[in-house]
Amino acid sequence: MGRIGRYFLYLLLALFAGIAAGLAYVRFQPGMAFEYMERLARQFGSISENPFRNFVWIFLNNARVALLVVVAGLFFGVGSGFVIFANGFIVGLVVGVLKEEGIPVKTLILGLVPHGIVEIPAILLAGAAGMCWYRRIMESEDKGKGLKEGALQALRLYIVVLLMLLIAAFIEAYITPNVAGL
Template sequence: MDVLDVKVPRRTLGHLLLVFLLSTLGGYWAGAASPDTALEAVRKIIGQIGPISDSSFHNFVKIFTNNSMVALLTFISGLFFGLGPWFIMAFNGFVVGLVVFAVHRMGGMPMGQILLGLVPHGVVEIPAIALAGVAGIVWYREIISGEGDGGERFRRGAVKGLKLFALSVLLLFVAALIEAYVTPRVAGL
């Protein structure tokens, strides 16, 4: 798959998404194994994020800014031997699993409503974050490719990675619009 004249390693993208999914299940199971710990973790997350605004626009800005920062961190972490994105996807998946457990089991929200609260924007947002990770991995792989001198490989990798990262940010913009304006109505939140 070529995007913006950059070959996207579909296999890497798929594996990052699989890591996220499996980690989400792991987070849910960890919450079930230790509900008090899960609830405390969710309280800390809510404390860091802050309250949801009555203004969809303010929520959009907050969501887009937060997700763009996560994508940037995921992108840059790809330079750490190509390993950073795997840890970030696993961590974020685990946190989503904990939150789903806490909201479902302890908050009493039906699983269908939780899925309606996650799926509309999540189908764009999660692949966008994974794509940012792929962008960092592409950059790293180009640096170590051995074709050309070090500076040339660095620049070539940066160009390829930044093109994919820009696409990731564009997708996050769309996901934030969906999360701020569509998801609350669809999920009845």
């Protein structure tokens, strides 16, 4: 397995750890979890009746997160893991709160899986790109050259990530609501 594959697996573990932490937070601090969920809902606003508007918003938000994850990799190679852990925490928190609110587990799964199959690997790939960029800089004797080469590799991977996020946003805006009955 190559470097990108190893980083991808490390980041997948960070995501799962974040999800577990978010679920535990709901279990052990339900009042604070519900308050945090309300703040998130206010921050993100309501879902539009217009699927195209949702598609654009979802894509732009996820592209921003993916770019943050790439750049965070430059922080000693571990910044991507922190951002992905935090996003996993939010997923765990949202799932935990919605489950406590009585949303059936089947609905939660159908609300996450269709687009998550594409979106999660895209975000993890963005993190692996950032970690590879940092590694390229550190391994290069000429740090400027390593910075440029790593940036080009990260940019190529980020373009792939953007294409994956376009697909995921389409699924989330047009297919997930119908499949999950939302």
